[in-house]
Amino acid sequence: ADSYGLQGDPFNPNNPLFFSTPQLEKLLRLCNYLARFSRKLVMVTGEVGAGKTALLEHFVNQQEDQELVCFFTAVDADTPKQVLYEIAGQIGIDEDIEDQTLEQLTKTICDFSLQRLEQGKCCIVVIDDAHQLQQPVLEQLYRLTFDAAGQRSAVSILLGGQPLLVERVESVTPPELVSKILFHQSINALNYDEMVQY
DSSP: OTTTTOSSOTTOTTSOOOOOOHHHHHHHHHHHHHHHHOSOEEEEEOOTTSSHHHHHHHHHHHOOTTSEEEEEEGGGOOSHHHHHHHHHHHHTOOSOOTTOOHHHHHHHHHHHHHHHHHTTOOEEEEEESGGGSOHHHHHHHHHHHBOTTOOBOSEEEEEEEOTHHHHHHHTTSOGGGHHHHEEEEEOOOOOHHHHHHO
């Protein structure tokens, strides 16, 4: 790494370097906008090795101090309550929530996020490998993001995963709302020219 002026191992899967391409720069700008101002649940998909994790980590690192950003992978939380506990802990909810029901936890997170939004802080939840999330977890994430009428809460969710993710999220979304509240972008692995530049 020293010989080439690198700051890390470009092939280390636990600490991927982010290589910017025009497609990824455009997607990053779009994700930043959607996370703050849209009424959509955002999904970024791609095959293994396409760079989803590096993109999500770069997105999280770009966020300024005024944002409340929660970032974890699907394997860190495999039940609805674990996901809500993870979110609550990372965004800074310090009240006792151990005995709360799923509905109470959801309300606590939404209320906290709404209070922070009024102070200029946006709550963004980013989950990698989201295609591995179980159906009840996806349903809970949907309830955290939208009410029964499809109205947006103060929590923005960005999911990254393999292409199967889209079908799984659509299955927990009312059919009439799929096109209105879901946004999906697929990314591809680097092409030959991009690989040479990398």
